[in-house]
Amino acid sequence: MTDLPAEFAPRLIHWQRHAGRHGLPWQGTRDPYRVWLSEIMLQQTQVSTVLAYYARFLDHFPDVAALAAAPIDEVMALWSGLGYYSRARNLHRCAQAVVAEHGGRFPATARELETLPGIGASTAAAIAAFCFGERVSIVDGNVKRVLARLLAFEGDVGQAASQRAMWDLAQRLLPAEVEHDDMRAYTQGLMDLGATVCTRTRPRCEACPASELCEALKRQDIARYPVKARRAQRRFERWWLLFAIRGDQVWLQRRPAPGIWAGLHAPAVFTSEEAMQVVSPADWPSRWIATDAVAHALTHRELQLLPHWVAVEGVPADWVGEWVSLSALASVGLPAPVRSLLSGDWATQVLDQ
DNA sequence: TATTCGTGGGT
DNA sequence: TACCCAAGAAT
Structure with missing residues (x-):
């Protein structure tokens, strides 16, 4: 000792x-x-x-x-x-x-x-x-x-x-x-x-x-001191975010646990554009608008978020989630980059399409 | 036991 | 810029 x-x-x-x-x-x-x-x-x-x-x-x-x-x-x-x-x-x-x-x-x-x-x-x-x-x-x-x-x-x-x-x-x-x-x-x-x-x-x-x-x-x-090994490099991932806008509302889903942003609300997340198209109604892809990619670093991952926006009348009946008024987002748990995206101009601009 | 969990600030 | 890391815990 x-x-x-x-x-x-x-x-x-x-x-x-x-x-x-x-x-x-x-x-x-x-x-x-x-x-x-x-x-x-x-x-x-x-x-x-x-x-x-x-x-x-x-x-x-x-x-x-x-x-x-x-x-x-x-x-x-x-x-x-x-x-x-x-x-x-x-x-x-x-x-x-x-x-x-x-x-x-x-x-x-x-x-x-x-x-x-x-x-x-x-x-x-x-x-x-x-x-x-x-x-x-x-x-x-x-x-x-x-x-x-x-x-x-x-x-x-x-x-x-x-x-x-x-x-x-x-x-x-x-x-x-x-x-x-x-x-x-x-x-x-x-x-x-x-x-x-x-x-x-x-x-x-x-x-x-x-x-x-x-x-x-x-x-x-x-x-x-302190002696410490280098951290492993962050894994890079692209996430497609689909913001469906209906009037002044956005479609949000609860993120599953365990996982990133578990328990928060977020738009539908896909790991490829094909996956996003497959679940979307046929007329959406021709109308959605892709906005600038957002880099978002987590401890072990480097996310590239690819926001897509589409004005809709509704979502398919089997989608699990809810419509949330843009004016009520302060009372909803959102990941930081999602809150930032929704507080920008795009959500309201899509409404005017 | 090593990995998985966010985000913003500092260098 | 690309790291490091900050009053850590759960799995």
């Missing part, structure tokens, strides 16, 4: 209280609902992106009971544009589980929290530490970067074995004795250090409370 610097935790706690972040909207509360909501939204998502979504969610759903009672489509609509939509579906399921199985109160331990939908080990630890002062560590992207540098950790942090090692190291770095509110400052300190000092590029080591303990800095090799 490697010797770990016992000074890390007290230094981090002191630094967070003096130089950490304190004004974020989900700080300054021990309400598990608010902390949980922020932690789910912040998974793989930057603070600046979350701010507006967080405010809107709290406005619509002030407590877990309100969220549990809401229709899933309202949740999806509010989540629309934030990405990783399984988070929204699990958020709703989790709220319902808290109400139905825990009397409307979040459980107070990381072990119990982790059994709830959408709450993994790190999110459970964050809620338990922030709200209940439990002595457990988060292991998010910040922690992996901070620990990799602090300890000159040579493993590929993208691999599962390294992830397990990181959990063990993170637990051993926790403050030995937790005094009042220490876990809040410590946990927030890990996040703040990674976000504002121990950044991926150009870390500000001169401002770091752990610089004297940092093995990577001692070796003058900060840029080496």
